[in-house]
Amino acid sequence: MKKLFKFLGIVLLLIIALITVYFFVNNESLPQGKKGKEADALAIKMFNAINHEAFENTEVIEWSFRNEHFYRWRKSIGLVEIKWNENKVHFNTITPSNSTVFVNDKKVNNPDLLKKAINFFNNDSFWLIAPYKIFDSGTERSIVKHEGKDALLITYTSGGTTPGDSYLWILDENYFPTSYKMWTSIIPIGGVAATWSDWKKTESGIQLPTKHTLSLFGMEINMGDVKAYNEGANILANKILKAINHEAYQKTNFIEWSFREKRFFKWDKKQHIVDVSWDSIRVNLHPNNIEKSTVFIHESLQKDADETLVKRAEAIFNNDSFWLVAPHKLFDNGTVRTIKKVDGKNALHVKYTSGGSTPGDSYTWILDENFIPKSFKMYVPSMNMEGLDATWEDWITTESGTLLPKNHLVAGKTILSMGNVKGYN
Incomplete structure (x- = not known):
């Protein structure tokens, strides 16, 4: 038994060592950028590239997150239907207190489920529409040089579930986002990259991603059957x-x-x-x-x-x-x-x-x-x-x-x- 515990201890130490090495090799410090008019001008070019006007006019968006959480967001009136397992929440983004919660199609009073649904929505919608949120209230914009080209660093100083997170948007020659690097509270390694390249042009005129691939172990996030219409x-x-x-x-x-x-x-x-x-x-x-x-x-x-x-x-x-x-x-x-x-x-x-x-x-x-x-x-x-x-x-x-x-x-x-x-x- 002592030999087994000794063996398990050695394996655990090796795993910890590998994780430590991986962290120091891959961890990137948050870059320092230049704020001001030039950063805002770059952000506006990105906005124009992704057709932000069409996003503002879009009435309904549908998607799922990793085939676990399912959404129908009636954006024009501020209502989101969120489904997972046996739960369904009608989240009122304008007046959250008017939201309703259902379990097995029965209306219940469950603040914990409502809070969980809101956290799901904040996270899962970000993976769908983050490029359209670069001028949200509480955002700071900076220009950062990335591989010799201008990239856009967005820091969320307030709002959402995890204020303080930063994202460095990598843009193509037409200022269209192709990926970003993340510095977030829920990922311990700074600079983890995620693709924004599998885009779908929707009926409402906006483009939305269908999936993302992370540099962290090649993880994939599937956004399901993405739709946007009026x-x-x-x-x-x-x-x-x-x-x-x-x-x-x-x-x-x-x-x-x-x-x-x-x-x-x-x-x-x-x-x-x-x-x-x-x-x-x-x-x-x-x-x-x-x-x-x-x-x-x-x-x-x-x-x-x-x-x-x-x-x-x-x-x-x-x-x-x-x-x-x-x-x-x-x-x-x-x-x-x-x-x-x-x-x-x-x-x-x-x-x-x-x-x-x-x-x-x-x-x-x-x-x-x-x-x-x-x-x-x-x-x-x-x-x-x-x-x-x-x-x-x-x-x-x-x-x-x-x-x-x-x-x-x-x-x-x-x-x-x-x-x-x-x-x-």
């Missing part, structure tokens, strides 16, 4: 689609119209092939297979399609079809929907992050009492448009049953006629 905006968008009979639009095979009686279109929407005509030119445009497009001049087929004319036809179609069917494109890929108040009423703001000729454009839709668009405000950076007004009027119900507009008035003076609008099968 529930209220989606409801409003669906009301618009119902009002303009989007279901019939989806089934419409052919649409015809013109643009200011100068450009004329016949769109085989089912096959996505469109005849685009102006002056003496007609292009049979195949947007999904542009090489198949053909060009006619005075109705004579060109042997080799003029690429310049094909590109012009594509640009014309993208612009002029938008003026006809934009309300039917609210859920296109790459769209971000949010609610904005205009004259005290809900309006739908739609930003196109990809697709079309000018990604980055956004539009705020103003609706009538039946949720039919009556105007929008245009924000088009490439044309220096900042809230330019345009009406959407003279809606007609086409033969196919969908609603399309016949006229617009831009900036109160320029009339855009859509001509003889038709939609049929």
